[in-house]
Amino acid sequence: MEANEYIESGILELYVYGLLTEKENLEIAELAKNNTEVDQEIISIEKAIVALSSSFSPFHSVANFEKIKARLELKHGKVVELKPVSNRSQYVGWAAAVLLLLGLGYQTLELTKTKDAIATVGSEKNKAERNFAYLQQQNKQTEKSLSIVRDIKNTGVTLGGQTVSPTSFAKVYWNKETKTTYIDAAGLPTPPKGMVYQVWSLKLSPVLTPTSIGLLDNFEGNSQKIFAVSQTDSAEAFGITLEPAGGSLTPTMEQLYTLGKV
Template sequence: MNSREYIESGILELYVFGKLSDEEIAEVNQMAEQHSDVREEIKAIELAVINLSHSVAPHLSATNYEKIRTELLGKHKVVTMKSKSNWAQYTGWAAAAILVIGFGLQFYKLNQTNEILNNVSTEKNLLQESVVDLELKKKESDEVLAILRDTSNVAVALTGQQVAPKAFAKAYYNKATKAVYIDASGLPTPPKGMVYQVWALKLEPVLTPTSIGLLDTYATSTTKVIKVENAEAPQAFGITLEPAGGSASPTLEQLYTLGKV
């Protein structure tokens, strides 16, 4: 058998992975001494094992990888070996490389599993937040519907004034409970540092404004229907734009809407 036929027989792969008998190992060593292409093929197979272990197990430390690599590359001198002890040392490193590949695959699969679990947990949290948000919106909508359907409530249209002619709002006033709700959906978004303030007005015998609250939840309210303080027999309602925190008396130059009960 010539060297090419010997290489193609597959015996060199078994030699590198330690699957030959002592007699077969001795035969390979003899062929390697006599034929340079056999020696080169053994080196190529060993390098393939090294590269495979490094690419499949990327988490192997540089120190351990170099140690294994050095040992396997040192095996290039195996063609002159005559004793069994050096071969046993080589096969030990080859087994270590195979173990590293196995551990690397297991570690990679574990990381993938953990990543999937983290993604599922994140999606679950987002879903729970969405459900809570929908429940809050439904609750607000139900409250608004209850206000609109309550025949005890008087709807008072508040029309835009000189500072904001296109603005509008609506007050829902319950004469029995004195409760007041303001639908502020027709008001423009207040500038930063400003807030809408609601006034219950008595027109006779003299104009008397009484603050019944701030629409300070305007930005966060989804329905823009906001409950303010109770009012005692108001004759009109007005809404002004005031500095954050409100004012003791209405700024008439910033009167946005006004309407009689």
């Protein structure tokens, strides 16, 4: 999904309200970290929420003040006009009124600045919380990856690059007891759009027999590049090919990226 599709889909609003799953939260957080447009959209949504909450606080405008003043004058009836003592007193009164208006204007300006500052602080706080949650998820993934590599029950099978991509490499971690299988694909280039890596367990004799054990989906979204694939009953070798999205029934040997014997 492209950045514009994320913005138009409404998923960013659900992310800010905390209504997504843990996997979706991690995906949006990583996207926001690498995509300025998505990050700014999230900040904009957070500011809108803060502004909406502050809009519920009561505020008496000048128009409301005049209405209240008019009602008070009607309630008390006609007011006896007093002749001013002197022009000086009149000027003093006008000066006081001007100072009062200036004071009210200054207070309104400061109130606006304070609200903007609160909105900014709230936005920064939310961004910090998102980054912290993202780092926590990354730490969990790192710990999981280390546990796979350090498990002495896992058989490590190194897959070397082939003709189509000599510099590529990968590694398989296969537990023959539990049959669980993980692929470390850090040595593979990012697949072209519309293509996906497919992993095969191979029997070499009496004839070459490939069995698909999974696709390396969401390649760019997996920062650790370690993927869990289907359980493997038996294998004499493993290979990884580049296939059309959705995978193939048989491996495309011209697109064999890595291969290694157990």
